[in-house]
Amino acid sequence: MIVSAACGVLVVEADPFLRLAAMGLVEDAGLSGYAAAHAAKAFTILTSHNDIGIMFTNIEMPGSVNGLELAKIVHRRWPHIAIIVASGAANVAAKSLPTGSKFIAKPYLPETVIACLKSAASPDHRRPQQLDPPNHA
Numbered sequence: 001m002i003v004s005a006a007c008g009v010l011v012v013e014a015d016p017f018l019r020l021a022a023m024g025l026v027e028d029a030g031l032s033g034y035a036a037a038h039a040a041k042a043f044t045i046l047t048s049h050n051d052i053g054i055m056f057t058n059i060e061m062p063g064s065v066n067g068l069e070l071a072k073i074v075h076r077r078w079p080h081i082a083i084i085v086a087s088g089a090a091n092v093a094a095k096s097l098p099t100g101s102k103f104i105a106k107p108y109l110p111e112t113v114i115a116c117l118k119s120a121a122s123p124d125h126r127r128p129q130q131l132d133p134p135n136h137a
Contacts, residue, residue: 007053007121009033010081012042012070014061022056025110029117039065046074052081054120056113058106059087071098082120084113 009026011033013019019035026033034049036042038061046052055074059067071083075098083098088106097103102116 007031008049008051009054009056009117009121010036010042010045010052012036012039012055012057012061012067014038014058018058022113025113026056026117028110029114029121031117031121037061038063039067039070042070042074046078052078054082054084054117056084056086056117059085059089059092068092068096071101075099075101084116084120086113
């Protein structure tokens with residue numbers, strides 16, 4: 001079942017085995033995905049694919065930009081992209097994540113990731129908030 005055909009997922013994970021496993025979870029959620037081992041590759045993918053609606057990133061990765069910094073940059077540049085951040089770090093404060101992002105602690109259950117991906121891809125989550133018309137009564 002495809003949740004949203006126009007909602008690709010960018011998986012950013014340095015560990016090749018975890019990256020492959022995460023891509024499997026993307027498929028299990030009924031979505032299509034792109035994989036990157038570090039932030040530089042993630043930026044290349046983001047600028048060349050306009051169907052990405054979700055980014056699932058690990059915090060720890062090689063290069064000058066870690067996953068948390070990547071999440072903040074993506075949130076500013078592509079605010080429509082839902083962000084899911086994963087880490088083995090015991091405590092990642094909600095205030096250190098971009099607004100609206102979801103944190104998943106490693107080791108995570110596959111069902112948890114799949115549920116987060118499906119939620120982020122759902123039409124209700126992706127629809128811009130509608131403002132009620134002013135009441136002039």
